[in-house]
Amino acid sequence: MSYDYDDDRTLRERIEANPRPALVWLAGLAVLLALELGRVARAIVYIGSLTRGFLGGAAGVPGTVADNVAGSLGGAAGIVGAAITALLLLAVAAVLIKWLFVPVSLVNRLGLDTGEGRDEIIERGLITVALAVVAALVVFTPVGAALEAAIGWLTDALESAGTIQTLTQRDTIPNQGYRTPGGGWEGTFLGLSPAVAWAIRVFVIYAYSFVVAAWLWKGYEVFREHYREADWTPRDDSINRFRTHYWGIFGLAMVFAFVVMAIFAPSLGPVTAEANLYSPYEYEFQYLEGGELQTVTQGDANLASRSQGGSDNVGPLSYDQYDRWHPAGTNQDGKDLFTFLMYGARTSLVIGLTSIGLATAIASALSMITAYYKGLVDVLTVVASDTIISIPAFLLILLLNVLFAEADHPIMDIYNGGFLLALILAGVYWPGLWRSIRGPSLQVASEEWVDAAKSYGQSPGMTMRKHMSPYILTYIMIYASLMLGAVIIVTAALSFLGLGISPPTPEWGRAVSEGRQYISGSSWHISTIPGIMIVFVVTGFNALGDGIRDAIDPESEAGDASADAAATGGGA
């Protein structure tokens, strides 16, 4: 049958056979990326430098060990120690590489079958040797220098690309300018007023983000229509249900707005955080006073534009006396509240994603392991999670936070305590997540397809990944989105109490806290606007969670009591 041949093609072959839709889509994507080439290049350079730093650190370990051992046991021992450490590191890397990148059994392919269950070890050994050869080539031969040169050249290229102006950059549509004596504006976009210029920039940023999101969605549709082998998947039904779930779409819109805020924070504010929040006395600007151009630092200007109730107030959507535009007014220190909020979104998102990501990883791994093996590992996990749950979560977070802060632990310095907070939150919230998905995971572990996998010799790890995780991940997505709201509230609450993220890193809760004494006066906006934003974002995440739940599980809409109870049990 010729049909057979047609049907048995890889994705690449299918695209080659009908390249038009894919090319059109790719062209669109290229245009969108070209508009933001500079930003993309900077992001790549940044990720590259992080990776390089990590690899460099790992590569430095054998040297450190060599120095330490050589100091106490002599030079030869140092070399041996370094070699052993290097091998250990490579072995760890081999396990990771085997897991991530090598889907086939090398032993079977090379015919090295020994039959004694040593395959895994031999396999890892082979990869370790291969890695060692590569590492030795890099370190001891000119290959290393060539590689270094190639990376350096690439970095340079990317860095020069990073200087290209992008569509959503501040400089493209500048809003910081001064009034001219003639009544116009100098330095702003097309001579428009700062308010209008800023509004245009915000609009452009959101429009661009929306187009990118829509285009990615379009890509999925192109794939679905032209290249996917299956003409229907269970996911299609879920997506169709979500499309008519308006509460869920509202949530998605809120979350989208929030994420865009976090990503484009530097461009969204009328002024940068560096200039207005972190080092206000190092940045100067010009303004018109009495027909003369004056120069003043941001810090000095802030002092004169504080919002402290009464007549000292710069409210939302107003200019201060230096003709700076404040879309959300200023705070009690005269800093721009809108800029503060945009960067605060970034803080919240980073902490939320880090902590929930970690908690989700722990919870899903444990839930699958406990559901699959049961027995002792299950009992231990129950005891551990019950122990953590039995302590009031907020108290525990406070306690740990104060403990690390008082001890002045170096981990406090990362992201002004944000990283520590994320770790603490992950440690406190994984038991709740694990509990919420325990039912579904026990259920899926008792499905016959798990038995079937065992009956033809599938390994436990692969069984969990292939046959259990798809079911658990959909559930955990619901609870994670609900809990992300809880994390944002807890972070804000901690800042409100003066703990957690320390100043000057912007955090919404701190704004609520600092503005609360002015709430009854003219400076009501300092507390109110961040408070409302917290409400909207948290509601948005909850609505999204509801939407995902109803989309995945059509029965829950019909008022299935157990599904409802399960879905609401995991909230804050």
Add this chain to the structure above:
Amino acid sequence: MSQEPVETTFTEPGADEDVMVEVRDLRTYYGGDSMFGGPPVKAVDGVSFDIKRGETLGLVGESGCGKTTLGRTLVQLESATGGEVLFDGTDVTELSGKQLKQWRRNSQIVFQDPDSSLNDRMTVGEIVREPLDVHDVGTPRERRQQVRELLDTVGLQREHYYRYPHQFSGGQRQRIGIARTLTLEPDFIVLDEPVSALDVSVQAEVINLLEDLQEEFGLTYLFIAHDLSVVRHICDRVAVMYLGNIMELGPTEELFADPANPYTHSLLSAIPEPDPTSDSDRITLYGTPPNPRHPPSGCPFSTRCPVRIRPDEFAHLDDELWTAINTLREVLRERERADRTTTDRIRELLGRESRFGTIDGIYEEVFGDVTVPPEVEEPLDEAADHVRAGDEASALEVLFEAFGAVCEAEAPDYYTVGDTDRESFCHRHGDEYRSPAEVLDERHG
């Protein structure tokens, strides 16, 4: 089916002795390994039988008799508590790791529920291909090709490769499950009630498919079922299971036509007779199957057997009275095992009625409308005294001394019955007793 002579080799007389699976005193217990779990559930309690190459061995019995556990133990989905399962001479209960994984290619299982045995999130192709991926057979392209051919073989279409299980009916889903078991070209397949979840009209199609596949690939089946007519149709030999034991095992036609074991008798009498004028008598078993955590001593069927051996001195008692005595013993056994709560104990101390009821109440209920002769009355009264003292064990002892017989005292042997090598697990096949059929005729007319 083809008529070529080659196809008939499986039924040649010489092939009869070609034993593929030997099961020896196999036991599978659940629980019981923990400190607080109490005695284990004896799901499979010492079974031995052979499966010959190319045959279909049926395994029948009521729900909970351990037939599914036996099937799952044979393919090593449950680990055996004791005994051996020899596949071509290798004890597979001892295998582990890579050897177990290699062996699994030879024996597969088809599950009962086609809704639960297929992962809904994978396409049919992925489901059927997974065993090939696990054992790293051929190149990906070859695997896909092989899966398509298999889909063809089990009566699906090749283009179903990229469909999802949702899109199929129950019968089609079971075909997918069957295709998956065939991917590794096994010799032996356990069919765990493969058609009981399907519509009757679809059952026949799947049964025919299984028969065709057996012919085509020379498969050996263990067919687990509770539908006796299906078993009669497809199986070469049948094993009848009750409470973890095999009660009777023999060639299908002979076993159905002339059952030897009392349990087989009662099981077969449960098949509905389509002829309304038929005068065949249904044997009603009293009570429920015993708890496999506390199986009866002696013969597993002794608590409900319609032809239980009775002591000679009570041979003249009528059946109604025997039923009452059996009920009483059953009640006392339950009481003995039941945990008394503190409240129960206090109520008993205060002379108040606990939820267990008094022995007088029980006697009233059980013996209310039967006449009890004095020689029977005596042990009953003695037992009642023990129960009043809270000692059910002694009461049961008294009743056993009076009314018990070899059935409860010791486990029977397997007797060879009939013309072929049929085996039955019943004391009544011994020379000193009358045969089950004879007694059954007498007691149940």
